[in-house]
Amino acid sequence: MTTGAARAYGFSRLPPSGPVVRPVQTRVPALPTHWCSPPGLLWGHPLLIRRARSRPRGVGARRHRRSALPRLNAPPAPYVPSDTAEQRSRSQPAAPGGILSRGIVRSSRSVLRRVNGTGLLIAVLVATLGALSFPVWSYADRAGTPQANLDAASTPTPWGPLSATDRDFVTKVRLAGLWEGAAGLQAQQRAPSVAIKAAGDHLVMGHAALDQHDRDVAGKLGIELPSQPSPQQQGWLRQLTADTGTAYERDFANLLRAAHGKVFALVAQVRATTRNSLVRGLADDANTTVLDHMTMLEATGLVDFDALAVPS
Numbered sequence: 001m002t003t004g005a006a007r008a009y010g011f012s013r014l015p016p017s018g019p020v021v022r023p024v025q026t027r028v029p030a031l032p033t034h035w036c037s038p039p040g041l042l043w044g045h046p047l048l049i050r051r052a053r054s055r056p057r058g059v060g061a062r063r064h065r066r067s068a069l070p071r072l073n074a075p076p077a078p079y080v081p082s083d084t085a086e087q088r089s090r091s092q093p094a095a096p097g098g099i100l101s102r103g104i105v106r107s108s109r110s111v112l113r114r115v116n117g118t119g120l121l122i123a124v125l126v127a128t129l130g131a132l133s134f135p136v137w138s139y140a141d142r143a144g145t146p147q148a149n150l151d152a153a154s155t156p157t158p159w160g161p162l163s164a165t166d167r168d169f170v171t172k173v174r175l176a177g178l179w180e181g182a183a184g185l186q187a188q189q190r191a192p193s194v195a196i197k198a199a200g201d202h203l204v205m206g207h208a209a210l211d212q213h214d215r216d217v218a219g220k221l222g223i224e225l226p227s228q229p230s231p232q233q234q235g236w237l238r239q240l241t242a243d244t245g246t247a248y249e250r251d252f253a254n255l256l257r258a259a260h261g262k263v264f265a266l267v268a269q270v271r272a273t274t275r276n277s278l279v280r281g282l283a284d285d286a287n288t289t290v291l292d293h294m295t296m297l298e299a300t301g302l303v304d305f306d307a308l309a310v311p312s
Helices: 003-008 039-043 046-053 061-068 085-091 099-140 145-152 164-190 194-221 231-242 245-273 277-298 305-309
Strands: none
Touching: 164 194, 164 231, 164 245, 164 277, 194 245, 194 277, 231 245, 245 277, 245 305
16 A cells, blocks of 8 residues: 555555554544545545445446545535425425315316216206107197197096097087077077078977987986076077068078087087097087088078188
């Protein structure tokens, strides 16, 4: 070992012979990274001695030794306090609104995604239901809706379901017989012309048979029938009683023809839609009777078809 190497390792001189005797090393504080000292003190520091022992030997050892040793006269490193804000944030417990708030945000985002998906599904279902219900809603504004509502309420009977339309039909057949039979009897008594008298005969005979059939059906189905004409029909009878001459003939033909036309339309509807066998048979009888009366009234030649074409 040379004298320079001995000084580098802390020896003042080389021993004459024999093994190297190292002095007892005392505990020395760690070498600061920013501390610079003269070469003698720096190379003699025990920390560098321990580092020198672990250096690789052989090829490349000198390059490694130079890169491992601290540079002399290097500028001091900036002071970095050990207790930084990041370390304090890591060492201190999280605030109530920290991790919990982030978890709430994540969960709320997932909930929002689920809510958005559910809202989209609900919107599709609502649009589908609206498209399906539109034909029903548009049908509700048609002229035949009240009649459809009457068909909705049905009562089971041994002869089939009895709808509200069927009940209304049985009642109107009775009302027609009450006032038209009385008008036909009046025409027989007054007999201003042969055509009026013939029409009166058909009214009396036809409504007598139809009224008996109607009362039988009403009794079996439990339908209560009126015993006198409606106020409007009573007004028509008073008008015919007050008329004389040609006025009576004209009013007789037109009033009864208009009334039979309305009943004829109802008869056709009931005959086409009823599910009750008794009502169906009554509709067949009424259709024949009403058609015969219309034919006899038109045979008088006094019917104003232009007035009948105007809906009343």
